[in-house]
Amino acid sequence: MRGAKDDAVQDLGKALEYRFNEPQLLIGALTHPSVDSGRGQVSAFERLEFLGDRVLGLVVADMIFKRFPNEAEGHLARRQAALVRRESLARVARTLGIDKAVILSKSEDEGTGRSNPALLADACEAVLGAVYADGGLEPAAIIIRKHWEPLVAEAIAPPRDAKTALQEWAQGRGLPLPVYTVIDQAGLAHEPMFHVSVIVEGEKPANGKGTSKRAAEQAAAASLLDQLTR
Numbered sequence: 001m002r003g004a005k006d007d008a009v010q011d012l013g014k015a016l017e018y019r020f021n022e023p024q025l026l027i028g029a030l031t032h033p034s035v036d037s038g039r040g041q042v043s044a045f046e047r048l049e050f051l052g053d054r055v056l057g058l059v060v061a062d063m064i065f066k067r068f069p070n071e072a073e074g075h076l077a078r079r080q081a082a083l084v085r086r087e088s089l090a091r092v093a094r095t096l097g098i099d100k101a102v103i104l105s106k107s108e109d110e111g112t113g114r115s116n117p118a119l120l121a122d123a124c125e126a127v128l129g130a131v132y133a134d135g136g137l138e139p140a141a142i143i144i145r146k147h148w149e150p151l152v153a154e155a156i157a158p159p160r161d162a163k164t165a166l167q168e169w170a171q172g173r174g175l176p177l178p179v180y181t182v183i184d185q186a187g188l189a190h191e192p193m194f195h196v197s198v199i200v201e202g203e204k205p206a207n208g209k210g211t212s213k214r215a216a217e218q219a220a221a222a223s224l225l226d227q228l229t230r
Contacts, residue, residue: 008101015096016127016143020134029130030098030123032113034105045126052129055137056084059144063152075158082159083151086226089121092147098123162221166200169228175201178224180217183207196220203228 009030013019020026028044029052057080064071064079071079082088093099102123104113113119132140160168166178184195194216199205206227208219 008097012097012101012127016131018131018135018139018143020130022134025130025134026127027103029126030101031103032105032108032119032123034108034113035103036105045123048126048129048133049122050129051132052125052127052140053084055132055140056089056125056128056144059137059141060084060148062141063145063148067152068158071158074161078159078161079152079155081162081222082155083148086117086121088148088151089124090117091151093120093124095147096124096127098127162218162225166198166221166225169225170200178221180220182213182216198224200224200228 029048031045033043033045060080060083064076099114099120128140170178178198178200181197183197187193194213195209196216197205197207198220206220206224208216208223210216210219
């Protein structure tokens with residue numbers, strides 16, 4: 001007799017509109033690291049998540065590059081950041097039914113695991129990675145284009161940059177402006193790497209890295225915004 005979990009995995013396969021040559025890749029992508037085999041094995045979930053993150057980034061970059069031919073690099077970068085951020089991935093995960101199909105430990109399953117945006121985002125990337133590993137770029141790209149096109153269409157104007165958005169978040173709550181601090185600078189003179197911390201009064205700080213101080217500040221602001229909006 002098939003269980004509810006088997007049905008959820010089958011439903012996910014239908015939602016993806018992709019038939020796996022190696023079904024175990026999909027199972028690996030859905031088996032969260034909280035399910036510990038006790039054998040110290042490398043997590044297929046995390047490896048596929050790593051792969052899916054890169055595939056998603058490439059396909060989304062191609063989508064917006066073609067969709068917005070007159071936009072500068074900075075605008076395209078902000079669009080991509082919004083489209084591949086945790087909330088967007090979790091939204092697609094729910095649409096596909098990954099929240100029902102992901103295999104969790106008992107504690108995660110009985111807790112908030114299936115509604116956790118971070119967990120769903122990771123699982124979504126892992127599933128995309130599994131499709132790529134099984135069939136190559138084109139089937140993965142078809143899935144991404146189908147499920148990210150509505151998100152692209154929603155954003156007529158490019159999203160605000162992270163520093164502006166964080167400043168408005170703080171001001172909207174009557175808080176002082178965010179404070180940025182360079183905590184490290186490494187690398188060669190022509191290839192520097194800045195490490196910046198940002199803090200908003202009453203909140204935990206967040207860090208970011210970049211090849212310029214501005215880029216590092218943007219990365220830190222994006223990280224803090226992500227932390228604040230979980």
